[in-house]
Amino acid sequence: MEKVILITGISSGFGKQTARLLAEKGHKVYGTVRKVTETDNGVTSLIMDLMNYDSVKQAVSSVIQKEGRIDILINNAGMHTGGPIETSPSENNKLQMDTNFMGMVNLTREVLPVMRKQGGGTIINFSSIGGLMGLPFQGFYSAGKFAIEGFSEALRMEVRQFKIKIVLINPGDFHTSNSANRRNFLAPTDAKDPYNEQYLKTMAIIEKDEANGWEPVILAKKLVNIVECKNPHNRYIIASFEQKLAVALKYILPGKLFGMILEDHYKIKQ
DSSP states (O other): OOOOOEEESSSHHHHHHHHHHHHTTTTTEEEEESSSSOOTTEEEEEEEEOOOHHHHHHHHHHHHHHSSSSEEEEEEOOOOOHHHBSSSHHHHHHHHHHIIIIIIIHHHHHHHHHHHTTOEEEEEEEGGGGSSSTTBBBBHHHHHHHHHHHHHHHHHHHGGGTTEEEEEEEEEEEEESSHHGGGGGOOOOTSSSTTTTHHHHHHHHHHHHHHBOHHHHHHHHHHHHHHSSSOOEEEEEEEOOOHHHHHHHHHHHHHHHHHHHHHHHOOOOO
16 A cells, blocks of 8 residues: 655665665655755655754645645654763754754654544654663763653654554664764864773774674665554564664663673773
8 A cells, every 4th residue: 555655864874775665665755855865766855954943844744735644754864973971062962962852853743733634644763772772972872862762652652542653663783874974973082081092992893883784775674564564563673683682681681780791892991
């Protein structure tokens, strides 16, 4: 059955691959980008910036004017920062939270009245493994993803009466442009910063994990299945066995012991 789908952030990575596959399946796909860019056949691009509420409203309005409905919203767009919580630039921290959380919230709030009136729909929110456990020197990224977790769980209960489904996606490490893009928003390295040595060591491990991660098309194929599923699960953890095991251990082991496992992986000084 053909569905009208609005997906954010289709210029690269998960968004680009997912939009392409959904269009190939015959769905009407509208994807958002921040600037004019070439898109795959069957995908209609919309200029939208999550930091600009007027552009969010305009994007939703454009889809409604053309299609009269939105069956699926995929909140994929986001950005990454990195650095010590104490010394990261405040402007980076605000940008991280405003983009990954409040931008997603504003778009969701624009789509909810549409889905209520049409009698249902599905909203797919991108969290992360980093939304289930705090990652060192990714504190504000994790904080934004933790916020998406709580927001989605609360929203799921509020909109159940309107037949709106809320699905959380928790990707592990994938080989995307995130590492390169994050370098534009990293806290500057400074030998005088008390965190500097540990920060550089841990970020090197994080980038190595990402470089060895899965290709985005693996997650995109899973998203297509979720979109076409009549009764999707509340959550999908799309990650390696080791990362899924880490999530399980987070809830099984005493907090101190699990913390020691994470510290060992990221070579945190004792």
